[in-house]
Amino acid sequence: MFSLRLVERPMPTGSTDPDVLLDWLLDSMGLVRRRADQLGGDEQTGALHRIMREALLADPLRGWDSKELGDQTGLSNTGVHHHMTRLRECGLVSTQVEGKWHRHILRGGSMASATALVSAQASxxxxxxxxxxxRMVEPSETRMAAEAEAExxxxxxxxxxxxxxEEGVDQASALAKDxxxxxxxxKxxxxxxxxxxxELCSSHQPVTLLALSERLSESRGRVNTVVDRMRSAGILERAPMIDRIPQDVFAGxxxxxxxxxxxWLMTRGGLGRLDESVAEALVKGVKSGSLDIDAVRGILEPVxxxxxxxxxxxLGGRMPFGVRLAGSDGEAVSSRVRGHADRVLRRIRTVAQRLDEAE
Structure with missing residues (x-):
């Protein structure tokens, strides 16, 4: 079944080296696992790279069987089988069964054609x-009240x-996995x-990692790991928790x-930068002991x-941030994710064309 990981990497701008271009493509399609700073290093001579470079790109429509691929690349039959399975799953390679042999070709006869087919299927x-x-997302305008973090x-x-x-796995679990x-x-x-x-599909406000870990009875570290994956996928974004400002200003x-x-409050504390009536109300309240969170909220409303x-x-505080869905409704979230994916797929098609021209 079709399975592809899209990974956004900086374009190999200006390079015409087939090894560099192929390495970038395999990395951007999630077929190799490495740090970004390793791109183009010693791993470009890895097994998958050799299969592509020495066989499928050299003669795309030959119809390579496992033995021929092993002889050409020096890989074991098990290694060839493992990598060809991954290439079939992501759609770069198609396989035809002839008796006991499986013959593999690069779809369309070129990397540009293969990635065009992959792109259409992935989309x-x-x-x-x-x-x-x-369908899981509860629409909410209040969710998007504050502007998201730019980064x-x-x-x-x-x-x-x-x-x-699988038995006992609901739709949400299957979707999260896929x-x-x-x-x-x-594991x-x-x-x-x-x-x-x-939880976040039903939330109408940004939620802190601490709050999420408490609600789900999970460690903050594990929650942060999954949240980062959701942010990388374009599903979540960080946003300031504007409703918390009065509470933190009052404390400060x-x-x-x-x-x-x-x-100090009027000078280095920043109250002197505010409208005079706002500053006076805050100082008067704190001096008289009548200031509380609701009072601060009312005083700061015009600010x-x-x-x-x-x-x-x-005042020495820090803007609290939480995470939220990256859209007021399901269509907005979907559009954002698909837009990111389309950008990566366009880059893949562009580099694939350059690879064909460099061969």
Whole structure:
């Protein structure tokens, strides 16, 4: 069944070296596992690279059987079988059975043709899986009230068509696994990724990692690992928790007034940068002991959010961030994920064309 991991990597700009281009393609299609800084290093002579370079790219439509591939590359029959299975799953290679032999070809007879077919299939499968996710999402405008953090994680997602469902595995669990949210290993992670997906699909506000770990009775480290996968897949994003600003400003003003006094609050504490009536109301409240979170919320209501964040920083606080779905409804989330995937697939097709021209 079709299964492909898309991994966003910097384009090999300007390179015409077939080994570098092939290495980038295999990496971007999740067929090799390595750190980004290893791209183009010694691993380019690895088994999968040799199969592609010495056989399938050299004679794409020959119809290579396992013995011929082993003789050509020096790999064992087991190694050849393992790598050809992965190439078939991602759609680069097709196989025809002739008696006891399986003959493999590079689809379309070139890397450009093969990746064009892979791209079309990946887009179709991802569209179907995103439709499943869309139906899980509760629409919410309040979820997107605050602007998201500008920094994005490198895109990475698994695109796998739905297969036979194991006993006791519901649709959400299967979807989380097929999108790679549970990780690529065989150990655990499935239940947590499913629970996080369900929790965040129903959340109307950003949620902190601490809150998620408490709700799901999981360690913060494990929650963070799965959340990072969801952010890489474009499903989640970090966003400031604007509703927490009054609480943290109240704590900061109270603490700094007791420690440093009114003059510090008006100067280095940042109150002097606010409108005079706002600053006076805050100082009057903290001096009289009548200031509380609700009072701070009311006083800061006319103050732009950006200025509230600056005030929190000058008081020694930090803007609290949470995670949320990257859209107000399922269609918005789906569109974002598919947009990221389309960008990676376009790059793959471009580099594949360059590889064919360099051969």
């Amino acid at each position: 179709a499968v991802l569209g179907l899986r995103m439709s499943e996710l869309s 994005e994680m490198p895109f990475s997602i698994r695109v796998a068509e739905a297969g036979p469902r 999108l790679g949210l549970a990780g690529d290993g065989k 655990g992670g499935g239940s947590l990724s499913r629970d996080l997906l369900v 003003i109270s603490r700094q007034f007791d420690a440093r006094g009114e003059e 732009p959010t950006g200025d509230q964040r600056v005030l929190l920083n000058t």
